[in-house]
Amino acid sequence: MSNYTATDVVTLEIVAAPLSFFLMGLCFENCLIALIDLAPRLFKRLQKRQESAIMFGLISFINIDLILYTIAVSVSWFPQYLTSYEACISVNFLLNILWQLFFISFDVFILWKSFIVTDKNRVYLGFALMALLYRTIWGILDLIWTGGRWDEAEGCGYFQDPLSTFQYILGDAICDVIATIGALSMFLKAENRSLPFMSLWFQLAKENVVRSVFTLISCITVMVLDVTNADKNILWIAFVVQSYVYIRLVNVEVHYKEARNSVSSASKNPSTVRSNPLQLLRSSGTKNRDSTTASA
Numbered sequence: 001m002s003n004y005t006a007t008d009v010v011t012l013e014i015v016a017a018p019l020s021f022f023l024m025g026l027c028f029e030n031c032l033i034a035l036i037d038l039a040p041r042l043f044k045r046l047q048k049r050q051e052s053a054i055m056f057g058l059i060s061f062i063n064i065d066l067i068l069y070t071i072a073v074s075v076s077w078f079p080q081y082l083t084s085y086e087a088c089i090s091v092n093f094l095l096n097i098l099w100q101l102f103f104i105s106f107d108v109f110i111l112w113k114s115f116i117v118t119d120k121n122r123v124y125l126g127f128a129l130m131a132l133l134y135r136t137i138w139g140i141l142d143l144i145w146t147g148g149r150w151d152e153a154e155g156c157g158y159f160q161d162p163l164s165t166f167q168y169i170l171g172d173a174i175c176d177v178i179a180t181i182g183a184l185s186m187f188l189k190a191e192n193r194s195l196p197f198m199s200l201w202f203q204l205a206k207e208n209v210v211r212s213v214f215t216l217i218s219c220i221t222v223m224v225l226d227v228t229n230a231d232k233n234i235l236w237i238a239f240v241v242q243s244y245v246y247i248r249l250v251n252v253e254v255h256y257k258e259a260r261n262s263v264s265s266a267s268k269n270p271s272t273v274r275s276n277p278l279q280l281l282r283s284s285g286t287k288n289r290d291s292t293t294a295s296a
Contacts, residue, residue, distance in 0.1 A: 016233035017077065023240040027247055028070045031063040034251040038063070041254070055112070055253070062105045062250050066243065069098040079155060082148075088156035092148030100139040100168070106246050107135055107175040110208075110215060113253075114182030117208050124182050131178050135171030142168055160232075169223045176216040183208035211249050218242045 038060050072095050075081050082088045111128040118124045142164035149157045222238050230238075 016237060019237055020240055021074070021077075023237070023244055024070045024073065027066055027240070027244050030244070030247055030251060031067045031070075034063050034247075034254070035060060035067075037254060055109075058105065058109055058112075059250055059253060062102060062109065063247065065098055065102045065105065066247055069095065069102060072098060082156040085150040088148040088150045090148075092156075092158055093143070096143055096147055100143060102243065103168070103172055103246075104132075104136060104139055106215075106250065107132055107172060109250060110179040110212060111175055111182075113208050114179040114212065117186050118182045121182075124178070124185075127178050128175075128182075131171065131174045135168060135175055138164055138167040138171050166223075166226055169219065169226055173216070173219045173223055176212060176219050180209070180212035180216055183212050211252075214245060214249060218245045 038056060041056055072091065076091055076095060082091060111132060115121075115125060115128060142161060145161035145164050146159060149159045151157060219242070222235070222242050225235050225238050
């Protein structure tokens with residue numbers, strides 16, 4: 001168990017507030033820029049009724065959710081706005097539900113991306129659904145057990161249930177592990193190891209491995225801080241950093257999409273093949289899979 005002196009606690013409380021606002025501001029900015037970029041893309045895909053509109057819709061939802069959370073959490077930092085039982089309970093419940101929706105939506109995002117990479121493997125899908133169910137159940141329980149607590153003498157307080165907190169962090173970690181294994185599995189297949197380095201399929205696999213590894217590292221860091229009973233201010237800052245890492249990983253998907261389109265276009269251009277028989281064979285062998293992953 002970690003021990004903190006009174007001076008340490010005061011210092012952490014002084015530092016936590018401005019640092020948290022700064023990090024939440026970065027999250028807000030990144031979400032806003034992403035939504036401005038996503039809106040025309042999503043509208044175009046809805047008009048064409050493309051399957052990829054689902055993914056763009058999910059990315060938009062994650063960004064909107066985090067924007068609403070940053071606004072709500074900013075209000076909660078000012079006690080003058082939480083001067084009644086109703087305000088205390090409702091604002092903290094809203095914060096918690098937005099928080100849970102953000103991380104569950106992110107889990108859906110990374111699990112789905114790796115599902116595409118595994119050629120929509122049913123075994124992977126089974127494990128992914130079980131992990132997502134586990135995460136969702138503990139998220140619901142946290143909504144029940146964690147929240148605002150009103151005291152007539154001290155005003156609005158907040159209670160964080162340690163069991164549900166640990167379990168939903170564990171659920172996130174399980175989802176991250178499964179997504180990472182799914183992404184890495186593509187490198188273990190002999191037919192994929194023989195693909196050209198810049199093939200669309202290999203490009204998609206690399207994207208998912210990078211995303212899953214960064215996600216897993218940030219999630220494990222938060223879990224270690226929670227298990228070692230780190231100061232609540234340190235844990236909160238870690239959660240905010242994790243949110244920033246997650247939203248950056250989600251929004252980079254737009255740029256990954258453009259990279260996949262470039263690779264796909266290059267693979268379809270006969271001039272890029274340069275009449276190499278082996279490359280022609282590989283190109284024809286990956287044509288069907290590339291057409292499905294290009295819209296992922």
